Each structure stands twice: as C-alpha cells, then as structure tokens.
Amino acid sequence: MSAIQKNVEAASEAYSSSFSQGHLALPPAKKYLVLTCMDARIDPAQAFGIRLGDAHVIRNAGASAQDALRSVIISQQLVGTQEIVLVKHTGCGMLTFKNEDAYGLVDKNLGSEAAAELKSRGLDFLPFPQLEDAVKDDVECLKNTKLVPDSVAISGWIYEVETGKTRRVV
C-alpha cells in the first residue's frame, strides 16, 4: 500500500470515528452547485462556506463550464439545484499552456499510440489566456445553453490563492 493510500485509511478512521452526518439526504439542502477548479490550493467547503449536505461541488481543470455540462444537467434536472456559483482562481494552470502544447507533451512523454488515442478522442483541453474573461465566458456559456433554464441564477467569481479571498466578477 502506498503512503497516499495509507493516508486515506488513517483519515477515514479519524473522520468516521466522530461522524454524525449519516442522516443527510441526497439532494443538496440549499439547492445550489459550486463549480470550481481541481487546483490543490482550493478548499471549497472552507473558502466558499459550504456546509456538508448543502451543495453539489463540481471540480475540473480550470472550472470549465463546458466540461461540467453533463454534471450540471444531472444536478439541475435530476436533483433540482436552482443556482450555480462558478469560481475560477488566480494562478490557474490553464493560463499557462495551449492545446497544441498539451498534445505535444502527450506525444513526447507517452508516445505515438497515446498521441493517436488523444487525436481520435478529439479532446479539447479548454485552456484560457485571461482569467476574468474566462469567468465571464463560462457564465455566458451556462446562460446560453438551452440545457440550463433561465430560472437558474448564475454568478461568476475569482478565488485568490494568494489571499484566500473570493471576489465576484459577474
């Protein structure tokens, strides 16, 4: 067992020994979802004030709305969430590369078979060159798709990894 796997087991033992939230229902109590980045420096529960059971939390590289659409539709249509809080962050890795860079890395590091698989999947890594614009674009993306009804409130924010602050953009 790896050190990381041992850490999961130790954390689970400690967490479950004082766990008292086994009664919570599947639907988020506050009927909202938070979409943010996978970045290691973000703790959504603490930074954005999400109590256990209150909200769905979707995380991917860059807090991409396009990449999250499947989960957003499930959250909204099957579980009934009515508000979306989208949070990107300063220092995001998605600001540092382009699709062709990622395709080049896969070819160089993983070889031609991997590069061929990537090409056949037609994967878009969805990097972005400017942070505030990306927040606005992704909020627009969610507002423009017919798959999210107009009744869903959507706000866009930036979390500052340097200060721990979250500020509204749109």
Add this chain to the structure above:
Amino acid sequence: MSAIQKNVEAASEAYSSSFSQGHLALPPAKKYLVLTCMDARIDPAQAFGIRLGDAHVIRNAGASAQDALRSVIISQQLVGTQEIVLVKHTGCGMLTFKNEDAYGLVDKNLGSEAAAELKSRGLDFLPFPQLEDAVKDDVECLKNTKLVPDSVAISGWIYEVETGKTRRVV
C-alpha cells in the same frame, strides 16, 4: 444578491481573515489526485485527509473516470501527479436512472429545443447500475487508456455516506 451569494461573501471574509497559505505552489505537494463525486454529502479534504496544497481534486456526477479524462491528463502531463485515488460512494444518484430517463426529463422540463441541443451534443450521462462494479470499471478505464502511463498508481474506493468511512475496493 441571493442568500447563497451573500453566504459566499461572508465565508470569504471569515476564511481570508485568518488565511496563511498564500505561499503554496501550483503543483500538488504530494503529487496525487483524488477523483470523487459531486455529491453534497462528501467533504474530500476531511473524509480523505487532503491537506491544502497536497492534491488535485476532481469532482463530477458519479466520479466518472471517462468524464474526468481531460483533467486527469492535465494533472498528470502538465503538473506531474503520479497517483490517482478514485472514490465513488453509497447512495449515489447515478445508480437511480438511465440515459433515456435523463433525456426524457430534459425534453419534458426544458422543451424540444433543449432536447435537440442535448441530442446534437450526444451527451452520455454515464449512470451505472452497480456501485462496486462501477469502481472496478473506472479503475480499469484509467489503467487501459494509453493517456495514463503505467507508472501511475491507481486505487478504487467507496465512501459510505451513512458512516463517514472510506473502504478500498481495488
């Protein structure tokens, strides 16, 4: 401003006022990623023992490996993570419906234009009928793609929303 947006602002003020982690670097210090579900009853940091800055955290509906592949490749190729901890959970919403149910809901609730957009995107909601099998299948999915090298350690787990325990499956 909605009550949920006010809550984000209040949480941000409290969190940032005692924030002392502004020095953390972009790459996860422990070079691993956790892939888990968006379910509101999971707090990955607490339940799986993830300290701020230690790991990428990817979350989507069902902790789907297929849906997470874009983020996994970025985490591995661009940021250098070397281990994946995949955690699905008891009581998952993905056990409760099939693709045709979700397509039917979109048509009924959002109308024919939305249904047409959904069809044109060819979205697979990736539900699964059995929990342990789904953990094994998703670990296999990550092991079988050439886009994740064999050097990456991958384990599969189930978090119990009733007890707060996380147990290893594969």
